[in-house]
Amino acid sequence: MAELYCRGCGALIQHEDKTLPGYIQEGLTEGEENKQLLCQRCFRLKHYSEVITKTLSNVEYLSVINKISKENALIVKIVDIFDFTGSFVPAIKRLTGNEDVLLVGNKMDLLPKNVKSERILNWLKQMLAHEGFTVLDSILISAKYGQNMDRLMELILKHKGKRNVYIVGCTNVGKSKIVNQILRRYLGYPTDVITVSTNPGTTIGLIGFPLLDGTMIYDTPGVINKHQYTHYLTRPSYKITVPKKEIKPLAFQLNEGQTLFFGGLARLDVINGETGDKVNVITYFANTLNIHRTKTQRADELYETKLYSLLTPPFNEEEDVPKWVFHEFKIRDNLKYDIVFSGLGFVTIRAPFYLRAHAPFVVGIYARPAII
Known part of the structure; x- marks a missing residue:
């Protein structure tokens, strides 16, 4: 019997282990060789928003990426423009061994x-220069609303030649949403083909689709950046924390010796405004997160x-919050x-300032030139 693959996550269909990707009850695949199958995990995720947790080990992930490194291909690298620093991962180019990269900043709608x-x-x-x-x-896009997808497809066709x-x-970062947009808009697929979820790590293996010129476009498993807060949140906290619609910035004037809490997940202290004036702070977080x-x-x-009452999320002691540390930022210019x-x-924040930012030790905290 020919090997079958889940159209939602790319896993090889198997009947032996319910806890592994690609599981379908034995007998359900008979005569289905030419149909697009969903494994149990993707079926429950799509129809019931039920998550069966399975993440790729480093060995499994590298075996998937190894396929790309052996091929002269066009790499379309997606970053979350709302979390550029956390989603950039420069090592992608080293992992794929490929120099031809088209960079896509997704989630402009946020x-x-x-x-x-x-x-x-x-x-x-x-x-990028930095x-x-x-x-x-x-290019900047919104895969959620299809913004700038025509231009993205033009760039892909311009740069790919006869390559995959x-x-x-x-x-x-929205990889699967982007591929689904391409499949619907340009290849005639009627609905979402790849499983799209608010939970990170939905795609398990390479999922490939033929383009009109006979080459392939592949969705790949997501790289797990362990410095992103999202990997340490329970599902209820994740739903509150990750923005789903346009961010409404909040403005605060803080004196020296004042603090902002972002739920119970992080905090910012004003140690010294340097000039003695109030420090103007504009916050960009999910509208559902209490500040x-x-x-x-x-x-x-x-x-x-x-914590767990006024400062939420997290919502209870069962949510294992890693130990907090702080990072200090002293900047004396006027940028x-x-x-x-x-x-x-x-x-x-406009400098000069002296700030202290607190979060769990596993979470990346960075200073960068202002995006807005």
Whole structure:
């Protein structure tokens, strides 16, 4: 019998182990060789939003990526423009062994509508130059709403020649949504073919589809960046924390000795505004995440007594919150910066300032030139 693959996650169909990707009850695949099958995991995810957890080990992931490294292909690298720092992963080029990269900044729909695309694209190019990362082209899109998909397809066709195309990136940057958009718009597929979920790590193996010229376009498993907060959240906390619609920025004027809590997930202390004036802080987080202001001298006590009640998420003690650490930022010029909590959000502040940012030790916290 020919090998069958799940059309939702790309896993090889198997009947032996319910806990592994690709499981379908024995007998259900008889006579189905020419049909597009969904494994039990993808069926439950699609119809009931029920998640059967399975992530790729490093060995499994590298075996998938190894296929790309042996091929002269066009790499379409997807980043989450809302979390560029956390989703960039420069090692993608090293893993694939391929120099031809088209960079796609997805989720433009999350940024405020008054932000000009040209500004974001210029910022993106500045960040690429800082990383020493060269690309064939770069583009901003919203896979959710199909914004700029025609231009993306033009760039893919322009740069790929007779080569296959691989869509790569971190978990939950929207790779599968982009492939589904391409399949519907340009190849005539009627509905979503690849499983799309709000849970990271949906795609298990390579999922390939033929393009009109006989080459293939592949969705790949997401790289897990362990510095992103999303990998340490339970599903209820994840739903509150990850933005799904346009961010509504909040403005705070903070004095020296004041603190902002972002739920019970992170905090920002103003140690010194350097000029003695109030520090203007603009926050960019999911609209569903509660932001609470307090005095820094009360912050530790507030966290101890109000975590799971005033400061949520997390919602209960069963959510294992890793130990917090802090990072200090002293910047003395007069430029605007973002302080980024990877996978959670960011704040924008004009220097000079002296700040202390707290989060679990596994979460990346960075300063960068302001995106907005």
